[in-house]
Amino acid sequence: MKTSRLEAFSDGVLAIIITIMVLELRVPAGPTLPDLLRSATGLLTYLLSFVYVGIYWNNHHHMFQLVGRVTGGILWSNLGLLFCLSLLPFTTAWMDQQRFATTPVVTYGLNLLLCAIAYWILQTTITHNQGTDGPLATALGRDLKAKSSPAIYVVGIVATLLVPWLGVAIYTIVALMWLVPDRRVERYLASHDLAEG
Amino acid sequence: MKTSRLEAFSDGVLAIIITIMVLELRVPAGPTLPDLLRSATGLLTYLLSFVYVGIYWNNHHHMFQLVGRVTGGILWSNLGLLFCLSLLPFTTAWMDQQRFATTPVVTYGLNLLLCAIAYWILQTTITHNQGTDGPLATALGRDLKAKSSPAIYVVGIVATLLVPWLGVAIYTIVALMWLVPDRRVERYLASHDLAEG
Amino acid sequence: MKTSRLEAFSDGVLAIIITIMVLELRVPAGPTLPDLLRSATGLLTYLLSFVYVGIYWNNHHHMFQLVGRVTGGILWSNLGLLFCLSLLPFTTAWMDQQRFATTPVVTYGLNLLLCAIAYWILQTTITHNQGTDGPLATALGRDLKAKSSPAIYVVGIVATLLVPWLGVAIYTIVALMWLVPDRRVERYLASHDLAEG
Amino acid sequence: MKTSRLEAFSDGVLAIIITIMVLELRVPAGPTLPDLLRSATGLLTYLLSFVYVGIYWNNHHHMFQLVGRVTGGILWSNLGLLFCLSLLPFTTAWMDQQRFATTPVVTYGLNLLLCAIAYWILQTTITHNQGTDGPLATALGRDLKAKSSPAIYVVGIVATLLVPWLGVAIYTIVALMWLVPDRRVERYLASHDLAEG
Numbered sequence: 093m094k095t096s097r098l099e100a101f102s103d104g105v106l107a108i109i110i111t112i113m114v115l116e117l118r119v120p121a122g123p124t125l126p127d128l129l130r131s132a133t134g135l136l137t138y139l140l141s142f143v144y145v146g147i148y149w150n151n152h153h154h155m156f157q158l159v160g161r162v163t164g165g166i167l168w169s170n171l172g173l174l175f176c177l178s179l180l181p182f183t184t185a186w187m188d189q190q191r192f193a194t195t196p197v198v199t200y201g202l203n204l205l206l207c208a209i210a211y212w213i214l215q216t217t218i219t220h221n222q223g224t225d226g227p228l229a230t231a232l233g234r235d236l237k238a239k240s241s242p243a244i245y246v247v248g249i250v251a252t253l254l255v256p257w258l259g260v261a262i263y264t265i266v267a268l269m270w271l272v273p274d275r276r277v278e279r280y281l282a283s284h285d286l287a288e289g
Numbered sequence: 290m291k292t293s294r295l296e297a298f299s300d301g302v303l304a305i306i307i308t309i310m311v312l313e314l315r316v317p318a319g320p321t322l323p324d325l326l327r328s329a330t331g332l333l334t335y336l337l338s339f340v341y342v343g344i345y346w347n348n349h350h351h352m353f354q355l356v357g358r359v360t361g362g363i364l365w366s367n368l369g370l371l372f373c374l375s376l377l378p379f380t381t382a383w384m385d386q387q388r389f390a391t392t393p394v395v396t397y398g399l400n401l402l403l404c405a406i407a408y409w410i411l412q413t414t415i416t417h418n419q420g421t422d423g424p425l426a427t428a429l430g431r432d433l434k435a436k437s438s439p440a441i442y443v444v445g446i447v448a449t450l451l452v453p454w455l456g457v458a459i460y461t462i463v464a465l466m467w468l469v470p471d472r473r474v475e476r477y478l479a480s481h482d483l484a485e486g
Numbered sequence: 487m488k489t490s491r492l493e494a495f496s497d498g499v500l501a502i503i504i505t506i507m508v509l510e511l512r513v514p515a516g517p518t519l520p521d522l523l524r525s526a527t528g529l530l531t532y533l534l535s536f537v538y539v540g541i542y543w544n545n546h547h548h549m550f551q552l553v554g555r556v557t558g559g560i561l562w563s564n565l566g567l568l569f570c571l572s573l574l575p576f577t578t579a580w581m582d583q584q585r586f587a588t589t590p591v592v593t594y595g596l597n598l599l600l601c602a603i604a605y606w607i608l609q610t611t612i613t614h615n616q617g618t619d620g621p622l623a624t625a626l627g628r629d630l631k632a633k634s635s636p637a638i639y640v641v642g643i644v645a646t647l648l649v650p651w652l653g654v655a656i657y658t659i660v661a662l663m664w665l666v667p668d669r670r671v672e673r674y675l676a677s678h679d680l681a682e683g
Numbered sequence: 684m685k686t687s688r689l690e691a692f693s694d695g696v697l698a699i700i701i702t703i704m705v706l707e708l709r710v711p712a713g714p715t716l717p718d719l720l721r722s723a724t725g726l727l728t729y730l731l732s733f734v735y736v737g738i739y740w741n742n743h744h745h746m747f748q749l750v751g752r753v754t755g756g757i758l759w760s761n762l763g764l765l766f767c768l769s770l771l772p773f774t775t776a777w778m779d780q781q782r783f784a785t786t787p788v789v790t791y792g793l794n795l796l797l798c799a800i801a802y803w804i805l806q807t808t809i810t811h812n813q814g815t816d817g818p819l820a821t822a823l824g825r826d827l828k829a830k831s832s833p834a835i836y837v838v839g840i841v842a843t844l845l846v847p848w849l850g851v852a853i854y855t856i857v858a859l860m861w862l863v864p865d866r867r868v869e870r871y872l873a874s875h876d877l878a879e880g
Contacts, residue, residue: 491694495697499701562862565733579710584711589719
């Protein structure tokens with residue numbers, strides 16, 4: 093099985109997840125600026141989840157450039173990741189509608205943690221398949237960012253129990269940390285081309 | 290007509306079906322853990338239907354690797370399958386919102402049965418087209434899993450009339466049975482490559 | 487501009503139109519069979535619109551196999567067709583929710599008529615571009631089915647003013663008429679291959 | 684990173700944005716013509732936003748024909764544009780549901796302005812990457828239409844403060860201005876082919 097159809101299907105699902113969140117935004121009930129401002133937190137949480145799905149799409153795309161063959165294990169761990177990401181519209185809407193109460197913010201953090209674990213499982217399934225000196229394992233190297241993210245989510249979840257807004261701030265910081273594009277795959281491809289050229 | 294555009298369209302429809310189910314999940318009305326737990330069955334039924342659509346996508350993809358040419362019959366039996374699958378968000382939501390009452394669980398089972406029949410019609414349309422010694426018929430062989438699934442759905446539907454939860458359990462077992470990837474197509478392709486090589 | 491990206495975008499929009507109609511289906515309010523049966527007309531109108539979008543996808547795909555180059559005119563008449571088709575979930579839901587009252591059934595018929603006109607404009611834009619002896623004009627020939635459909639829609643709309651259910655029956659007959667696959671394009675391609683071979 | 688997957692993902696998101704707006708249309712509550720006419724403004728605003736997303740899809744497609752390589756900057760400014768466009772279903776629904784009150788119409792205008800700015804950022808990111816004599820910068824030339832649009836949006840927003848309907852009229856004029864297809868990219872490609880031929 094080639095990666096192209098798996099990538100196309102994943103792109104489709106990610107495109108839908110990133111877009112249907114806007115359907116959860118409640119259209120303001122009145123025609124005034126205060127009515128709109130009451131939706132402002134909804135817009136900000138939508139932006140946060142939009143950025144997260146964008147990050148996953150970006151990293152997913154980079155990762156699959158180093159995958160040659162799709163096995164049953166890769167296919168199902170990929171669907172596992174898509175399932176976790178598909179819950180984001182649900183947890184985002186709950187967090188916003190309950191005005192950042194403790195439990196919804198913790199749940200949102202757990203959702204982010206779940207996505208990170210699902211991504212890690214997918215990545216591990218691929219590297220196991222390719223061997224420890226395969227292209228993906230070599231490109232990833234020590235992978236500090238990916239290893240630290242789950243720990244920071246846990247910090248965010250604990251912080252939420254004290255001050256909910258602090259949790260949201262910490263989730264935002266992880267997103268900003270990932271906005272910096274991951275050049276490892278590009279570097280691997282470039283050095284590989286050089287070696288061959 | 291080439292298979293590529295039919296596959297792309299089917300992928301699009303399946304990606305939307307698998308994702309819009311999350312829109313049917315009702316965001317908890319309150320901010321507490323018990324509020325979330327009341328949505329827990331919704332999450333589990335969503336997971337079950339997600340896995341089923343994932344299985345169909347996977348099998349659909351494998352099957353079309355052995356199809357060379359799309360006829361009018363294949364096109365319309367494919368749309369028939371997509372129609373049956375597109376009812377899953379509807380029957381899933383009903384089953385969950387009525388807390389696994391008998392009739393909704395039976396209806397969900399009938400929907401799964403309908404999908405299996407539609408898939409069988411699509412498969413038969415293709416093999417008729419290719420002849421009994423065509424690539425798909427050869428690859429499928431005795432096809433025990435596909436032949437037993439409809440029977441197990443019927444068992445599940447009957448069991449629901451006694452104990453609704455038993456029906457859901459049986460539907461889940463069929464899903465798990467299919468999670469094991471179907472290697473027949475891969476085996477056919479591999480042996481075919483070998484024979485040619 | 488190549489046709490591939492226009493086809494991919496159209497496929498995406500058609501896949502969404504055909505699938506989101508299921509979101510308009512109201513999940514039955516109670517857990518019994520009569521509750522489900524009250525949704526039965528919704529399922530049948532969904533099926534009718536599903537078949538119509540399937541027919542347009544099928545014909546659209548066949549037509550674009552004979553288009554080499556996309557002009558601004560083709561692009562915008564294609565978007566016009568997609569707009570008309572995207573109204574189907576709206577008119578379908580209205581027709582069903584108002585239990586086939588006269589005005590909604592007339593409106594649904596007008597929507598079908600609008601789609602047929604938009605398709606005809608798209609087709610004419612392409613043939614004008616290719617000339618009267620271009621591949622599409624040659625393949626279409628006298629085009630009886632396409633020329634009679636708008637007339638039958640008008641008959642259906644008028645019939646609705648007498649008996650609403652008669653209108654729905656006539657719209658269904660047009661759909662069945664189109665379910666028979668259009669072999670003209672295939673025949674053109676086959677004869678063209680023959681002539682070249 | 685090749686442009687093909689970024690284009691496919693953008694196409695997916697744009698196809699969803701353009702189609703889900705129809706879900707925001709409220710199905711008329713009664714079965715009569717006046718009930719339908721009460722939805723008429725909804726249909727017209729949907730048409731306006733549909734045309735805007737169509738224009739962006741068209742221009743996006745033309746622009747990326749001149750892009751060879753996707754950098755992190757291009758990727759994120761593209762996601763920025765998609766985010767701004769994904770807010771259109773929200774602002775369109777608000778403007779319509781509040782019957783063209785001043786604040787919602789101003790907000791819709793600001794959304795259009797935001798999209799224009801995001802598009803300009805994406806375009807600038809690409810031209811910076813290619814250099815001032817790169818293909819895109821050369822093809823764009825003086826770019827009068829793109830430079831005047833934001834100014835006209837501002838005029839529309841100010842006009843709304845006086846007469847809301849005037850704002851909507853001005854937004855419509857900008858859309859009509861863009862409906863005329865942009866031939867600069869096609870001209871560049873044609874002249875480039877000529878020079879090479």
